[in-house]
């Protein structure tokens with residue numbers, strides 16, 4: 001895999017109506033890296049995740065995993081190929097138990113690691129509880145658990161900490177960092193919580209109006225005048 005990236009997008013472009021939600025974006029995440037994707041509302045972060053995951057068709061550009069062009073693969077094929085994603089809003093069935101939802105996700109997985117995932121995410125004690133009856137923070141962990149079924153090699157996360165308290169967010173971030181290292185998962189994470197982003201990401205890409213504004217280590221991003229003006233303000 002020398003010289004290849006776990007996930008790579010080249011000149012990705014996706015218009016909606018008369019404007020480009022993602023405009024000639026190049027992004028390349030090396031194996032094992034946790035990459036943050038930040039930027040103002042409407043910058044194109046979710047659209048970029050949609051395009052990489054196959055949920056939205058690309059208008060032009062290429063998507064590669066481990067150097068292989070996966071642009072023609074469906075969402076399901078990408079999943080079987082080792083790519084998983086989570087969504088901004090929780091994506092769970094309220095009437096199913098925690099274990100039932102994970103079993104459902106595991107039906108198509110080559111490695112149906114339901115017990116392992118419940119254990120890793122602290123959900124084992126809630127296995128038989130209906131999703132609607134567990135706390136919101138637990139529902140978000142279930143969202144992450146669903147994405148981790150099958151031990152994906154590339155994980156695309158869209159605001160996994162949205163709606164969590166500061167403590168819950170940091171707990172989730174630590175859990176994610178630890179798991180990503182042990183399982184050697186490459187992670188691209190969209191997140192508005194800068195505490196989370198700066199604490200777990202190796203590098204950060206900043207999007208603005210569908211284009212890349214900056215990319216660098218957390219320290220470089222924190223110091224970038226352009227990024228501070230466009231997005232961070234006093235948040236960093």
Ligand SMILES: Nc1ncnc2c1ncn2[C@@H]1O[C@H](COP(=O)(O)OP(=O)(O)OP(=O)(O)O)[C@@H](O)[C@H]1O
Nearest residue numbers: 016017021039040041042043044045046047048088
């Ligand atoms: N399905 C769609 N149809 C039409 N426009 C869309 C669609 N999805 C996204 N857009 C538009 O594309 C632009 C980028 O949206 P996107 O959700 O990717 O931004 P974002 O950076 O994820 O924003 P946020 O931080 O608010 O989630 C926005 O102007 C949005 O309204």
